[in-house]
Amino acid sequence: MKKDLTPSETQLPRYRWLADIIRDTIDRGLLTDNQALPPERELAEHYEVSRDTVRKALRYMEERGIIYSDHGRGTFVSPTIVRGTTRFIDSFSQDTGNRGGVPGQRIISIENIGASMAIATLLNIESGTPLVRVRRVRLIDDVPVGVHDAHLVLPRGSRLTRSQIERSGSLYKLLTAQYGFDPAEAVENLCAGAADADDAQWLDVPVATPLLICERITLSDRRQPIEYCLMKYVSSYRYRTRIARHSDGTR
Amino acid sequence: MKKDLTPSETQLPRYRWLADIIRDTIDRGLLTDNQALPPERELAEHYEVSRDTVRKALRYMEERGIIYSDHGRGTFVSPTIVRGTTRFIDSFSQDTGNRGGVPGQRIISIENIGASMAIATLLNIESGTPLVRVRRVRLIDDVPVGVHDAHLVLPRGSRLTRSQIERSGSLYKLLTAQYGFDPAEAVENLCAGAADADDAQWLDVPVATPLLICERITLSDRRQPIEYCLMKYVSSYRYRTRIARHSDGTR
DNA sequence: TAGTGGTCTAGACCACTCG
DNA sequence: GAGTGGTCTAGACCACTAG
Numbered sequence: 276m277k278k279d280l281t282p283s284e285t286q287l288p289r290y291r292w293l294a295d296i297i298r299d300t301i302d303r304g305l306l307t308d309n310q311a312l313p314p315e316r317e318l319a320e321h322y323e324v325s326r327d328t329v330r331k332a333l334r335y336m337e338e339r340g341i342i343y344s345d346h347g348r349g350t351f352v353s354p355t356i357v358r359g360t361t362r363f364i365d366s367f368s369q370d371t372g373n374r375g376g377v378p379g380q381r382i383i384s385i386e387n388i389g390a391s392m393a394i395a396t397l398l399n400i401e402s403g404t405p406l407v408r409v410r411r412v413r414l415i416d417d418v419p420v421g422v423h424d425a426h427l428v429l430p431r432g433s434r435l436t437r438s439q440i441e442r443s444g445s446l447y448k449l450l451t452a453q454y455g456f457d458p459a460e461a462v463e464n465l466c467a468g469a470a471d472a473d474d475a476q477w478l479d480v481p482v483a484t485p486l487l488i489c490e491r492i493t494l495s496d497r498r499q500p501i502e503y504c505l506m507k508y509v510s511s512y513r514y515r516t517r518i519a520r521h522s523d524g525t526r
Numbered sequence: 527m528k529k530d531l532t533p534s535e536t537q538l539p540r541y542r543w544l545a546d547i548i549r550d551t552i553d554r555g556l557l558t559d560n561q562a563l564p565p566e567r568e569l570a571e572h573y574e575v576s577r578d579t580v581r582k583a584l585r586y587m588e589e590r591g592i593i594y595s596d597h598g599r600g601t602f603v604s605p606t607i608v609r610g611t612t613r614f615i616d617s618f619s620q621d622t623g624n625r626g627g628v629p630g631q632r633i634i635s636i637e638n639i640g641a642s643m644a645i646a647t648l649l650n651i652e653s654g655t656p657l658v659r660v661r662r663v664r665l666i667d668d669v670p671v672g673v674h675d676a677h678l679v680l681p682r683g684s685r686l687t688r689s690q691i692e693r694s695g696s697l698y699k700l701l702t703a704q705y706g707f708d709p710a711e712a713v714e715n716l717c718a719g720a721a722d723a724d725d726a727q728w729l730d731v732p733v734a735t736p737l738l739i740c741e742r743i744t745l746s747d748r749r750q751p752i753e754y755c756l757m758k759y760v761s762s763y764r765y766r767t768r769i770a771r772h773s774d775g776t777r
Numbered sequence: 778t779a780g781t782g783g784t785c786t787a788g789a790c791c792a793c794t795c796g
Numbered sequence: 797g798a799g800t801g802g803t804c805t806a807g808a809c810c811a812c813t814a815g
Contacts, residue, residue: 347800
């Protein structure tokens with residue numbers, strides 16, 4: 276168990292080490308919805324870290340929707356409905372797994388293309404720049420739930436093969452490991468749409484069926500656009516998210 | 527200008543005061559996309575605060591997608607595409623204003639009802655608990671773009687009138703000011719759907735038109751559910767969001 | 778190697794909540 | 797008033813980036 280390792284053994288900063296311990300405690304059900312954590316000063320003493328480090332661990336968890344703090348009252352475990360709503364960049368495989376489904380994919384095509392004007396504008400690159408386009412049907416428990424159409428900016432000469440993607444569960448993990456693809460942030464735009472003939476075929480629904488359309492632009496650590504992805508989902512697919520702030524900036 | 531006020535005059539914590547100054551600098555175009563901010567130590571000296579306070583201001587802004595920091599390189603202004611994608615709980619009026627539209631509403635009905643079993647389960651209350659149900663058509667520049675169906679848990683005896691809501695631009699602002707309604711966090715679930723006869727009438731679209739469906743549960747500071755809201759939007763409406771994390775927890 | 782952000786500490790005081 | 801989280805400080809050292 277993580278608990279038995281010292282922070283230096285885990286190679287993690289102390290606040291991450293502490294966050295993992297607390298997270299574990301919650302995941303094991305020893306602390307449940309809206310129950311209070313020990314006070315910060317107590318945690319600091321018990322784990323032999325400064326109070327500031329405790330606070331860093333708590334803020335780290337709060338950002339992820341695991342706990343929340345109330346001034347003057349204490350720090351509490353977030354209700355189940357909130358925990359686990361944090362969105363990550365490689366969300367599909369992740370989310371699906373978290374919800375108890377088996378994520379899958381069927382590759383429609385992999386092409387080396389030049390950026391169209393529309394895509395070039397979105398990605399802030401020259402039109403005609405070489406891109407890799409990957410189209411996939413996404414499955415949950417072998418049922419098609421969505422189509423992904425990704426346009427990737429990869430280093431010159433990168434070659435992506437069907438079998439590579441198929442072997443690796445997650446396209447992102449593959450790209451990160453093999454091609455230095457390093458997503459830091461993404462912007463998403465969601466709206467309603469209707470299935471066209473292609474969508475209908477791949478998703479096995481009638482033409483004009485309502486679909487959830489999600490456009491994503493992914494940025495590298497230097498905030499250069501490295502991917503444009505158009506995703507369309509059938510109505511049974513749920514996109515979950517969490518909002519933690521009021522517009523007055525409070526909390 | 528805020529710049530000329532001392533932190534104590536603004537009644538804000540120093541880190542918020544500093545964040546506002548930097549934000550202002552960016553908004554005025556003195557610092558633009560991917561440009562570097564001064565180093566933390568320099569900001570600390572210049573504004574006569576500790577480096578830790580500077581860091582707190584920077585983290586506050588980073589959470590909101592205004593800037594980003596890279597270890598060893600510096601801190602930079604987020605590209606325009608990213609800035610302003612932060613979602614807030616009272617998003618409709620806010621977002622619409624930010625995008626240059628004029629937000630509006632047409633109230634369909636205000637009812638005092640008892641919680642149905644479905645709603646009661648979602649809100650974690652007894653079925654039959656008194657709720658206020660507010661149905662509204664949301665407008666942008668006087669064009670209907672969505673319908674909101676809110677079920678509110680308000681203190682006993684609260685009375686909500688049409689004219690009150692109409693006078694106040696934002697329902698949330700009214701509830702907060704008048705009824706101690708204090709949203710701290712919200713969970714949203716998005717999916718695709720089709721317009722039913724009612725939707726079609728209010729949104730002025732054919733029945734079965736694809737709609738973006740967004741269900742929201744709003745929680746109080748004590749993380750008690752205080753609202754369930756079902757929102758449906760026509761396909762021209764864009765729901766924008768930002769994802770800042772990779773699933774390995776890095777950054 | 779110089780410069781940057783990231784982690785960590787120990788201590789002080791403020792602001793809020795609740796009995 | 798006692799206990800909690802929130803802000804702030806001054807200083808140290810580590811980790812990463814780039815010329």
